[in-house]
Amino acid sequence: MRVKRVIGIALAGTAVLAPAVACSSSGGATPASGGAQPAETVAATPSPPPEHPFTGQPVASRKPVxxxxxxxxxxxxxxxxxxxxxxxxxxxxxxxxxxxxxxxxxxxxxxxxxxxxxxxxxxxxxxxxxxxxxxxxxxxxxxxxxxxxxxxxxxxxxxxxxxxxxxxxxxxxxxxxxxxxxxxxGAPKATRAKDLGWEFGDAPEGGTPKKSFSVKYPAANFTFTWSAAQKRWLVTQDGKKDMAAEGGQLGAPTIVVQYAKTTRSEFHDFTGSYTPLIQTTGTGKAVVLRDGKAYKAEWSRSSEKAGTMFTTEGGEPMKFSRGQVWIVLAAPKPVQP
The missing domain is CATH 3.50.90.10 (YerB-like)
Known part of the structure; x- marks a missing residue:
């Protein structure tokens, strides 16, 4: 009788454990819904491609300059x-x-x-x-x-x-x-593109809507005209469209008019006409053209090895539109964007 009672208890225990295991369709055992679940695989968010420091556009790698x-x-x-x-x-x-x-x-x-x-x-x-x-x-x-x-x-x-x-x-x-x-x-060790301290992105608040903006030199005149269709400032020089040999008119999403002190250097051409020396270190005024607007700005460059920093009148970084940038070095004058 004692042996029968032990066997009965053992069978009863088996009956209690049995519901904890179920058969899969392939005949193997699978854990019940109350058991531990396999860890979920979370897809990693791909990092955005790095931006080129000169244009703000995606680039695979930095090449020589x-x-x-x-x-x-x-x-x-x-x-x-x-x-x-x-x-x-x-x-x-x-x-x-x-x-x-x-x-x-x-x-x-x-x-x-x-x-x-x-x-x-x-x-x-x-x-x-x-x-x-x-x-x-x-x-x-x-x-x-x-x-x-x-x-x-x-x-x-x-x-x-x-x-x-x-x-x-x-x-x-x-x-x-x-x-x-x-x-x-011929220049295998030329420096690869490095940060100049520029920022690219949405335009700051403010700005004056402009259809065109002109810069005059003693013997050359430039006009930059906004094209909403191309999202670029198209270049006209001396009254003629500045065309590219590849086709189309030259232009850029961002035009920076940097007013820099211009003096007479010690050099001159064969006619005796002096060579201007443009002072690109120090500080000065600028106008930044982007998105059909003109923004008053300030520029500063602490040394020749440093990039030129451009800021808004409020001292915030002046963000450029992504893409080609023209920097028009002009003699100082009252800035009227």
Missing amino acids: LAVKIENTSSGKPQLGLRSADLVFVEQVEGGLTRLMAVFSSKIPEKVGPVRSARISDLHLLPMFGKPALAYSGVQSKMVPLVREASLFDVSDSAAPGAYFRQPGRVAPYNLFADTKKLLA
Whole structure:
């Protein structure tokens, strides 16, 4: 009898445990709903791609910086490659004319030109990019020692002649163009794009609605006209649309008019016309054009190795629109946006 009672108790225990296990459709055991559940896999949110410090646009990696001096008179137009530039600087040169310095990094065109000579103001601008490659076609003889000491890799037509060619259908000296791959091959240690301290994003409050904004030099006039359809300020120079050799009118989402003190340098051209020296360190006034509005701003640059900071009148960072930026270096005057 004692043995039967023990067996009965054991069977009863089995009956109690049985409901805790159920059969799966494949014949295996699966835990009941009250048991432990398998851990859920949470999909990781992909990080947004990094932004290029010159344009604020997504970029896979930061590439070396290539600066190219570009002709900016009617004799050298239309220019090739400017549409791909991250930055375009407009600088006053002899006779009140202007010349461009295009800065490439995020997108580098196959060819660029017409390539022209460098100026003393370039040597003061370039250190903000570290030690970039500079493509140009000669400098005044007194400047040669300064170029050798400057923060740049020289890929001029004399330092890297194999990178240059004469474009058929153009007249010298406005027919000198360059192969950008060969230019960068001549400067394998050129500094990669680095932060300049700029911010990109939504426009600040305020601003004055503008359909166009003009900047005058002694012998050149620029007008930047807002295109709502293209979301860019289109460039007109001396009353003519500034067209690109690739097609379409030149322009950018952000135009910065930086008013900088301009003085007479020790250099001059063969006619005796002096070379302007643009003071791009220190502080000054600016007007930033974006989204069909003009914003009063301030600029400051503590040293030549530092980037130029742009702020609103209230002292907040002046955010740029994403995309190409033109920086128009103009002599100081009352700012009337």
